[in-house]
Amino acid sequence: MATDLRQTIRDSAAALGFDACRFASAAEPWSAGGRLAQFVATGRHGEMAWMETTLARRSHPTAMWAEARTAIVLGLNYGPDHDPLPELDDRSAGYVSVYARGDDYHDLIKGRLKTLAGQIAARTGQDVKVFVDTAPLMEKPLAQRAGLGWQGKHTNLLSREHGNWLFLGVILSAADLPVDAPETEHCGTCTACLDICPTRAFPAPFQLDARRCLSYLTIEFPGPWPVEFRAATGNRIYGCDDCLAVCPWNKFAVASHEVKLQARDGLTGPSLAALADLDDPAFRSLFSKSPVKRIGRARFLRNVLYAIGNSADPGLVPTAERQLDDPEALVRGAAVWALSRLLSVQDFARLAACRQAAEPDAAVRAEWAGLQ
Template sequence: MVAVTTDTLGARIRDKALALGFDAVGFTEARLGPEARTRLADFLASGAHGEMGWLATRTDERSDPRALWPEARSVIALGLSYAPDADPRLLQAQTGRGAISVHARNRDYHDLVRGMLKHLAQFVVKIGDGHVKVFVDTAPVMEKPLAEQARLGWQGKHTNLVSRAHGSWLFLGEIYTTLELPPSPPRAGACGSCTACLAACPTDAFPAPYRLDARRCIAYLTIEHAGPIPHEFRALMGNRIYGCDDCLAACPWNRFAAESRQAKLRAREDLRAPDLATLAGLNDAGFRAMFAGSPIKRIGRNRFVRNVLIAIGNARDPALAGAARALTNDPDPVVAEAAEWALSQLVLVVVA
């Protein structure tokens, strides 16, 4: 093998990552500073993680890459743009249609990013003679602080990564390696005095800049939360049936973001603004068929239809009463309760 300097090695890895389709790549030491650990500890101590109990496990490994893998010396942080072709908030005016988060309108990004990471990892081993481990939201890894350290962007006030080039629309993945790679140089960019993302949140899920209370977040409520949706948040959900993009979409840096180059991340036509009545009628088999290969599949039919029923209630359209009424005796009690609530909202419209 021809000897290469670490600078040359980093450049070759970067070029390969971009050739594979990644939109951002950076390098950082396999360590996290005390601020990341403190943020995590405070977040968990406040209970703001809600039912996401997995966040409270393996916290030592989550807050220290070398606790997860002692041999790790560097982290290669990768970003893949999933920027939409239009502001997703425009869907909220179509009350008879469901609004699905941009990240879930096509294939499950985990599968796509994982495959790309494995190809890059093979390249790293081939040219660098080191060992690697690949992660894409599948292990106790603090992706956003590592991406910030690797200069892919910075954690905005909405706690997500913000990029000068790609706005708030980056999927993240990491390669831990035993190679000593030079860290990426500093890059300009910051939130400054902007609070657009905080003001955009329908449920006031940000008690302060850079702090999220997941228990109030529509993305959490529609994806991670298994029981009935708390009544205080139902009307605020509007027609959002899987996730929420409001804080991301409000970021001014998005004006520099071009639509994702990845065909598998661009919205399927049937998921751009699906009909609520049709979605409410899905049985388990129909749900699985419609969302095969989609991240939506993992929450299951019952949780998804629960979300659809909340949107039906918020639509205030009596024409949707039949779809809600048909589910008032659903075998799943959470679905049946959501159907009763939706029907009660539609009845109020008729009475008024």
């Protein structure tokens, strides 16, 4: 009967558009909580204070919900239809991470999880809870325990069927269901993901220092970046796919069949000049229902201006100069850095002489002073 129920759940998951559905124990001990505690203790979580404040609840599924017995782990393929890495060569265009080019996957997956969870609760008579990267639940270790894939040397989930391109969702159930065999690690001696990282964010295989990660810096970090990482970002303006896209296991991946995850017009190679001139209403309109919207215009334009500084295109100087009058200090400071890269030393010094003293924000004045 339990086996039949599992197959029914898998069939329902497939009908809802999920590409993988497997089962793991949510109650058995694991080592993932200890690894997370060490990550936080060494400060590698950076400015993500929520990881520290929710550390105890993140340590194990039952630390968040004591009744959890089974985890139904769902995967949704978001594989691109081409290798995105060559897009990094066009320095006049911004690079948006593959996962963020379509609709926000949180909204897409959560509705489907709720539908499936309701069916499971009705069949088992037990309570359920759904999760999609928005609560203190460690989805990747659960996915490995369920056999969907393994956490590679880049710490992301890696699947033999889907490569690196798999969104995860989890349904915790108070019902005891038979579980699948866990996946083992299949990275072997390959270090492609570690070697390609432009900021050397991996201190060792299977370890990440988020403070050096361009995905963290473009999305989670709230202020002006440390100068050492600005040139390394290239034209990446939201997220980074280098360690994912270079993985040899992607040769087995296929393009996503989910229409809402397909890249929107204008988010594959968008013009940096056009993005830099977005006001708040235009930003919200362009990124409606997109995960990009949550970082806000100021943080996004900061990223765009760092990319403009890396463009080596003097034609973008007027674009950067316009942002010196932006109402947000974060944007003005990034414009200063961009201009320090695009202008000659003499021209930048002349501009600083005109603008530095009139700048109302101390941090932006410090940008002017430190870059001369």
